[in-house]
Amino acid sequence: MAPKAGKAKPKAKGDKKKKEEKVLPTVLDVTVEAPDYTHLTLKGISTDRILDVRKLLAVHVDTCHITSFSLCHEVRGPQLKDTVEIAALKPCHLSIVEEEYTEELAVAHVRRLLDVVACTTAFGVKKPEQKPAPATDAAAEAAKPGSPGAVVAGGGGGEEPMYPPPKLGEFYDFFSFSHLSPPIQYIRRSTRPFVDDKREEDFFQIDVRVCNGKPVTIVASRAGFYPSGKRALINHSLVGLLQQTNRGFEAAYKALMKAFVEHNKFGNLPYGFRSNTWVVPPVVADSPSVFPPLPTEDETWGGNGGGLGRDGKHDHRPWVKEFAILAAMPCKTAEERQVRDRKAFLLHSLFVDVGVLKAIAAIQNLIPDDKSSHEKTNGTASSVPHTQQIGDMKITVTKDKADASSKSDVKLDGSQAPGVSFDELAKRNLLKGITADESATVHDTATLGVVVVKHCGYTAVVQVPLDAQLTTVVPAQQDIHIEDQPEGGSNALNVNSLRMLLQKSCVQSPGAVQRLHSSDPEENEATTNFVRKIITDSMQNLEGEAPRETRPIRWELGACWVQHLQNQTSEKADGKKSDESKDVPTVKGLGKQFGQLKEIKKKSDDKSGKSASTKDSTSPNTNDAHSDNTASTKEDKEAILQKALTEAAFQRLKESETGLHAKSPDELIEMAYKYYDDTALPKLVADFGSLELSPVDGRTLTDFMHTRGLQMRSLGQVVELSDKLPHIQSLCIHEMVVRAFKHIVRAVIAAVDDINDMAQSVASCLNILLGPFPEENNDVKCGEDHNLRQKWLEVFLMKRFGLAWKDEYSLDLRKYAILRGLCHKVGLELVTKDYDMDTPHAFRKSDIISIVPIYKHVACSSADGRTLLESSKTFLDKGKLEDAVNYGTKALAKLVAVCGPYHRMTAGAYSLLAVVLYHTGDFNQATIYQQKALDINERELGLDHPDTMKSYGDLAVFYYRLQHTELALKYVNRALYLLHLTCGPSHPNTAATYINVAMMEEGLGNVHVALRYLHEALKCNQRLLGVDHIQTAASYHAIAIALSLMEAYSLSVQHEKTTLRILQSKLGSEDLRTQDAAAWLEYFESKALEQQEAARNGTPKPDASIASRGHLRSSRLYQSR
Incomplete structure (x- = not known):
């Protein structure tokens, strides 16, 4: 029998440990009775509260359309509060009780229906439903353009890639259900008069057009919804009413819910999304001048871009006093810090939201006058800051310089403060660091009360000035009264919602629609020359720049x-204690530089020791005097x-x-x-x-x-130190290129006088920066632009990063990765489509949809929570799973208490605990936590955020372990698509994902396809990490298992011997992973002998399957972050 996957078995460690074990979370079934008396079983965690149950109901296909309800328990009674823990409910059986609507709740109910059906229209064009390809054709399908396994052009470092490039135009396909008929064509506020006299409980009317019917007018009232003039048909939910009155809607909605279940029967429903990614939803491309919002952010139906402070209630809040009170709050114990940190988190989040909103408003007030001011003063007035005082908040707005060589980034540490030298600032920061404790962020009020916003060529600094009297004398009894964030901290500010649309003026004159899609050649040439001049002038300034003497x-x-x-x-x-003869302790995992350091340290210690002993023996009196001095x-x-x-x-x-x-x-x-x-x-x-x-x-x-x-200025040194890590060198080069190009794009944005010219100028800039290489295009202008950007890169990288450009760097540049990085750093939103960057004009005016603000501030959460998270990671790396679970659970509880259960900062704790639980074998609970993390990451961080990407990959592995292989393959392909788009095929995470894909393909019986992935992963790991790396050993082991399924046991033995040799040399014979490999080798050898005996005797071959055996726990390496 094959050895089982290695797991660290927890040892008995006394009663205290056992006591702690009992309070660890467990999976809990929650039975909920729906209004139609059907019973739903939800999978929850014993630490969940009623708020979590409401969230689970919102992602269940039978209840996702219900919004206004409370939960009732037979013992605890009706209207349970969100904070009630479900573990305290005996039995864990709840009932949904429909509650009356207010007008605001009725509007929110309409918004929910629009949100649920939006995936049929917002994320893709209508196309015929595609049947899944046969398993035998999986490899051929993967080789098609746009397959999830595709790599970015130029990402293979000159080698033939395994797959063609991914199509950016298919970015939203994962969420699109456009092959289905939309149940709703539109819902609009009705202007028609009420058929019956409007009653006090009636709120408003809506015109609804379903998939196959005429528009129908529906009245929203306190008790529910009913067709105009037919109050007897009232139904509490809009879906229920439409199902009752229209068979076409009923069939379309039923088909959509069925598709949701097929997409993922465990939840993660494709609704509730926000426009928070650098490529906009496809529906926007149809109306770029309007930017049709996704329902969650549609103000027509009560949505918004999240965050607090839009109502203006907090404009004149006493920020100075409250930040001073925060700094004076008790913080000696963990309990005191948790109370303080919760207040600090809420207050700082509110301050950031208000500060960003006010800064954007101040900038937008300056933009309309920008052209006239430039014409009048030829740009000289741009250096004069605009100052605005709103309560305690001071907002200073300055125009950015149209010079890419200027260091335009405003730091949060006060480096731009008048009268503060770089030397003084370096000392201040260092002293803060070496004396830092869990309260370092909260006590640094000067930094806590700063938000920096960059938008449309302006920089706004929002600041709460320090009050010396308040910082020294704060009455201890004073407290801060602040409201909790709604919905557990979800729906935080989406800064993309504050975008400046660049296409809005294009449709205000006759013939503008045609000009929108086909730019005037003369306009193109003018803006291109404009950009070239900015780059040329900036390069001259950069070449003459003196080096900074003080290191920050x-x-x-x-x-x-x-x-x-x-x-x-x-x-x-x-x-x-262990060995008195050891002079210098060994530090695990350090490179050759540390070996040199140890030798130097040892020699210096010996020298100082000798000189000291000489002094002692020759001149004791002198030594006494020296000691006194x-x-x-x-x-x-x-x-x-x-x-x-x-x-x-x-x-x-x-x-x-x-x-x-x-x-x-x-x-x-x-x-x-x-x-x-x-x-x-x-x-x-x-x-x-x-x-x-x-x-x-x-x-x-x-x-x-x-x-x-x-400092990021050290990227050049990181490249030099990473000579054995080509993927790290590649990432560093890409980041330096992005930063070099960022300054050019910002300078162009700052130089544009008229906002109506912005889209064309940015498009021309991107065409120069991301245009073709000379060998790809014979155009003379393309060659000149290439030389210009190449010269800029060489000068910028040498001046700012101390790195000399090499020709081979150009071969590895992935243009989509650079474009993505640029959009993140500058704040650009582009049309979702495939950009052919081998042509001179890949970007058109119509592709540049908007500019979004970029803002920064200090992170304010829980230092204790972060410490617990790090401890959990450390124990996981050491294989101490019981401790890892214990600390991970405590970290999650701490972050939930401080940030709320559905805030973006809490998602990382869910994700880590999920990985820890996975390694204990608790796949069910791991899956529940990871689904929470993914739901938060998609909606709060972005659809291609690294944390979102990681959640897709982790969740895929968990689904695989729960024997849902097809679902797992769907999610791992999404992770692979995003990895290829960001870091390309030559990356250890991509290779680790290939191994995961191979496991899943094998689970579906596609062993030959699995072997292709495994061999690609092996080549990748050998190339990037070396032939004797642990991850390379993981690839050999996975291939050995795949070969065993083809009953090629002699080949399995060869590969597993290599695995064992690497692990023995790197980890030692006592490590659990080495012991796993030895057990597998023994098994393969026994099977090879059996096979030889069977061949001699003519015995039938035994059946083989990997699914029940597991594999070397190498997939952990994919989780590294």
Whole structure:
């Protein structure tokens, strides 16, 4: 019998551990009685509340159309509050009780129906329903253009790719049900008079046109909905009424619900989406001047772009006082911090929402006068800031420079503050970092009260100025009264909803529609020359730019440095206990730079030791005097540092036992720079190599570097250190290119005088930046544009990143990845279509739909929650699953308490706990948590956000483990499509996903298709990570299993021997994964012997199946983030 997949079995660790085990979450069946007396069984978690049950009902096909209801329990009574825990309900049986509508609730009910049916019209064009391809044709289907397995052009580094490029035009196909007849053609507010006299309980009338009928007028009332003049037919739900009165609607709606179940019978229904991705829903392309909103954001039906503060109630809130109260709140214990952090989260979220809305309003007030001001002053007035005071908020708006060489990014750390030098700022940030605790963010009121918004060539800084009196004297009894966020924190501000439409003026004059789709050649040439001049002028300025003498420091660097020193101290202590002869502790997973560091450190220690002993033996009196001087100097340095820090901060630094409290600020700066170069950067690259960190795009790369206090200007050094990691080099090159192009696009946007010319100017800019290479097009102008952008890249990368451009970098550039990065950083929304960037004019004026604001602020959540999350990750990596579950559960509880159960910040905790539970074998609970994470990520972060992408891949593996292989394949193909669009085929995450696809194809009986994926994954891992990497071993192991299914056991033995050899050399014989491989090898060898015996004796061959056996737990490496 084949060995089972390796799992770390929890050992008995005493009564205390067992007690903790009992309170861990479990899957719970919740029975709900619907209004029609049918019973639904929902899969919940024992920690869920009534709010979670309402969310589950909203994604169930039988109840997704119901909105105004309460839940009743036979013991606890009617109208259960959202906060009631379902585990406390005995029995766990609830009933839906229909509640009366208010006018607002009736409008929301109409919006829900429009939302549910929107997938039939908003995400694709109508096309015939496609039948699933036969299993034997899966490989051929995958090779078709636009298949989910496609790769981005130019992503193979010169090699023939496994699949053709993905089609951007098919981005929304995953959510589209356009092959079905829309149950609703439209719903509009009716202007007709009421047939009967309008009663007090009647709110409004709507005209509804269903799929096959004439328009019908329906009255919305307190009790429900009824056809105009037929009050006797009143029904509580609009769907119920239409099903009752129209068979065509009934059939179409039933077909849609059936399609939803086929799409995913566990939930994740395709509605509730927001326009929050850089490519707009296809329905927008039909009316770009109007930008038809998705129902969730349709203000006609009570929707909006999320967030709070739109009503103006908080404009004059006493922000200064409340931020000061926050900073003074008790925070010594975890319980106190949880209360404080919840207040801080709510207040800061509200401040950011209000600040962004007010900043956009201030910018929009300046845009109409922009042309006249430029004509009058030739642009000189643009440097004069516009200041506005709204209550405690000070808003300063400045016009961006039309110069791509200028450093236009405004930092949150006060680097633009008048009178603050770069040296002083570096010291301030470092001191903040080395003294940081769980309250560092909340106590830094100056940074907490800042939001920076960039939009349409303007930069707005929203600031709450510090009040010295309030920051020093705040009455302890004062509190902050602030409302909870509705719906558990979902529907946070979607900044894309504040877009500036660029096509709106194109339809205001005769013949404008034709001009919209076919730009005037003269206009094209004029704007192209305009962009060329900006690039040329900016390049001259950049070449003459003097290098900055002072290196900036992020405060996170100081915090990581202290942690590193503390870890070193504890490792030394452990090393001495285990082996007194060891001078330097080994640090797991570090590269060659650390070996050099250890040697240098050892030599310096030896030298200092020798010189000290010489002094001791030759001149004791001198040594005493030297000790006195040293002590005196140490006291002086401590005094200097004490003046720069608060008493509490200095005490924390002293108690950290790092010795940093005895250093002067200048010494600390020098030591921090040394730590940065010699330790932090090499450690980052080592983590990339071990796949402990696996960035997939510029956003994740930036996050990983910033959380470690590393500057993006160090990308050039990361490229040099990553000489054995080509996928990391590629990501760094792409991010540098995106940042170089970002400055050009911003300069072009800032230089455009008339907003009506913006779309054409941006299109011309993109055509120059992403145009064809000379060998792809013989056009002379194309060659000149190529040389211009190439020169810009070379100069910019050398000046800003210290990297010399190499010709081979051009071969690996993935233009879709660059376009996506540009749109994220500049704030562009484009038409969803396939752009042929091998032509000179891939982008047209009509493709540039809008500009959306880009804003930044500090993240304010729960430091305790993040620490618990990191602990859970660490225990998972070590295979200590019981501890990983325990800490993951605590982290989730903490983040739910601080941020709410459906906020974007909580999704990461759901996702991590799901992965941990998966490794314990609890696939059901893992799936429930991951579905929550995916629902949040899609709606709050974006449809191609790295977290969303990861949720698709994780959920696919969980579905596979639950034996829902076809569903798993659907989701893993979505993950693969997005991976190819962002990081391309040459990436470890893509290779790991190939392995997952292979498992699923094998589960459907397509072993030959599975082998193709596995061989591609093996080649990818060998090329990117090396022939002896753990992930390469995972590929060998997966191939061995696939070969065993074809009963090629001798080949399985060969591959598994390679697996075992790699794991033994990398992990040692005691590691669980090595033991798994040894067991598999033994099994394959036994089967090979059986096969040989059977061949000699003529015995029938035994049946083989992988589904019951599992595989090496290498898929964990895909989860690395």
